[in-house]
Amino acid sequence: MINDCKPLLCSILPIYLDGIRRSMKIAQRLNSIPMSGIRKMFDLASPDSINLGLGEPDLSPPESAIEGMCKASKDGLNKYGPTAGIMPLRDAVAKHYSRYSPIEGKNVMITPSGSSALLEVTQAMIDPGDEVLVPSPGFVIYGPHAVLAGGKDVYYKLTDGTFQPDIDDIQSKITKNTTMLVVNNPCNPTGGTLSEESFKALCDISADKGITIMADEVYDSFVYEGKHISFLSQLDKAVVVGGFSKMMAVTGWRMGFVISNEKVMDDLIKMQYHVCASPNMPAMYGILNALPTIDDYIVKARETFRKRRDLIVKRINEIDGMEIIPPKGAFYAFPSFDYDISSADFAMELVKAGLICTPGSAFGPYGEGHLRFSYAADESKIDKGMDILSETAKRIRRK
Numbered sequence: 001m002i003n004d005c006k007p008l009l010c011s012i013l014p015i016y017l018d019g020i021r022r023s024m025k026i027a028q029r030l031n032s033i034p035m036s037g038i039r040k041m042f043d044l045a046s047p048d049s050i051n052l053g054l055g056e057p058d059l060s061p062p063e064s065a066i067e068g069m070c071k072a073s074k075d076g077l078n079k080y081g082p083t084a085g086i087m088p089l090r091d092a093v094a095k096h097y098s099r100y101s102p103i104e105g106k107n108v109m110i111t112p113s114g115s116s117a118l119l120e121v122t123q124a125m126i127d128p129g130d131e132v133l134v135p136s137p138g139f140v141i142y143g144p145h146a147v148l149a150g151g152k153d154v155y156y157k158l159t160d161g162t163f164q165p166d167i168d169d170i171q172s173k174i175t176k177n178t179t180m181l182v183v184n185n186p187c188n189p190t191g192g193t194l195s196e197e198s199f200k201a202l203c204d205i206s207a208d209k210g211i212t213i214m215a216d217e218v219y220d221s222f223v224y225e226g227k228h229i230s231f232l233s234q235l236d237k238a239v240v241v242g243g244f245s246k247m248m249a250v251t252g253w254r255m256g257f258v259i260s261n262e263k264v265m266d267d268l269i270k271m272q273y274h275v276c277a278s279p280n281m282p283a284m285y286g287i288l289n290a291l292p293t294i295d296d297y298i299v300k301a302r303e304t305f306r307k308r309r310d311l312i313v314k315r316i317n318e319i320d321g322m323e324i325i326p327p328k329g330a331f332y333a334f335p336s337f338d339y340d341i342s343s344a345d346f347a348m349e350l351v352k353a354g355l356i357c358t359p360g361s362a363f364g365p366y367g368e369g370h371l372r373f374s375y376a377a378d379e380s381k382i383d384k385g386m387d388i389l390s391e392t393a394k395r396i397r398r399k
């Protein structure tokens with residue numbers, strides 16, 4: 001009987017599946033966004049590869065953070081919390097950042113990650129048709145977030161070498177629809193930090209044209225030379241996103257924050273209510289237990305990363321045809337190369353040879369000609385990875 005029905009089933013099934021597919025329509029906004037090139041690269045790697053592709057610290061979180069989270073959970077703090085996060089943590093974040101500006105707890109909202117803070121700010125501030133200026137090479141989610149809000153992603157260049165926002169390029173891309181400019185300082189993937197001059201130029205553009213700056217400062221703990229220049233001093237024109245993922249090596253906890261003036265904050269809290277009701281309660285208590293005394297931990301982590309940065313920069317600059325100016329922040333090296341190969345093909349050759357990194361082309365239209373290496377990995381891994389890079393580069397040069 002079943003066999004008799006087989007031809008019928010075979011002819012009906014595709015029509016049925018096609019119907020389901022069509023009835024479960026995916027939004028065009030999402031369809032227009034490609035999958036991240038970074039993930040694709042990881043999927044192709046063998047398990048024993050050296051992984052310099054990951055954007056997360058390999059350090060352990062502060063013990064006090066873990067204890068605080070476990071205690072909160074054991075004490076029964078497992079229910080929904082206040083939408084903007086628990087007040088003592090909002091106050092502690094304000095205190096930690098008071099070195100840049102006299103902010104208060106009411107200026108801070110705790111979010112379920114820096115990523116979701118970026119999405120919530122974009123959703124709260126972008127209307128269909130608005131244009132968002134996004135850095136390239138830059139972190140991969142800003143452009144898609146603009147598109148998901150119905151806006152348009154417009155990419156501006158970072159300059160070669162020290163990767164400052166190219167002010168002329170920004171000016172030339174501003175239209176009457178430009179409402180937001182994204183700045184990432186310190187920057188992923190370049191490791192660049194904003195100069196005083198760039199900071200002033202961006203503030204002037206924002207003031208002259210009435211463009212809001214969304215400043216992503218999740219790597220503010222990792223500046224190796226000079227001082228971090230924060231948009232926290234400019235809350236009349238900027239909304240600042242930060243996070244604990246990198247600061248405390250708790251990428252899996254999904255904890256971030258946003259800081260804004262009080263007027264904008266009301267709207268951000270409204271947005272967050274409709275996104276998640278409230279952030280993770282035990283994790284907030286964990287962060288709260290560590291944040292007031294976090295400076296020693298950060299100093300040690302920064303020193304660890306600085307040594308690794310010096311090692312990777314030295315090894316890269318020893319390779320013929322590769323070049324890097326020492327990056328001043330975050331934990332990424334973004335060297336340029338002068339070979340006749342695309343960054344995607346170069347990265348693929350490296351994956352085959354046992355080293356995972358990310359091609360510059362994954363970071364928008366101006367990332368080509370570079371590779372990104374994360375040095376949030378121990379020195380022996382960095383050394384082995386650089387041996388593979390050196391050999392592969394030699395092979396590519398000979399071709």
Ligand SMILES: Cc1ncc(COP(=O)(O)O)c(C=O)c1O
Nearest residue numbers: 055113114115139188243245256
């Ligand atoms: C520049 C930048 N911003 C934001 C984030 C988001 O971090 P999280 O969502 O872990 O807080 C990342 C993560 O890699 C990043 O590199």
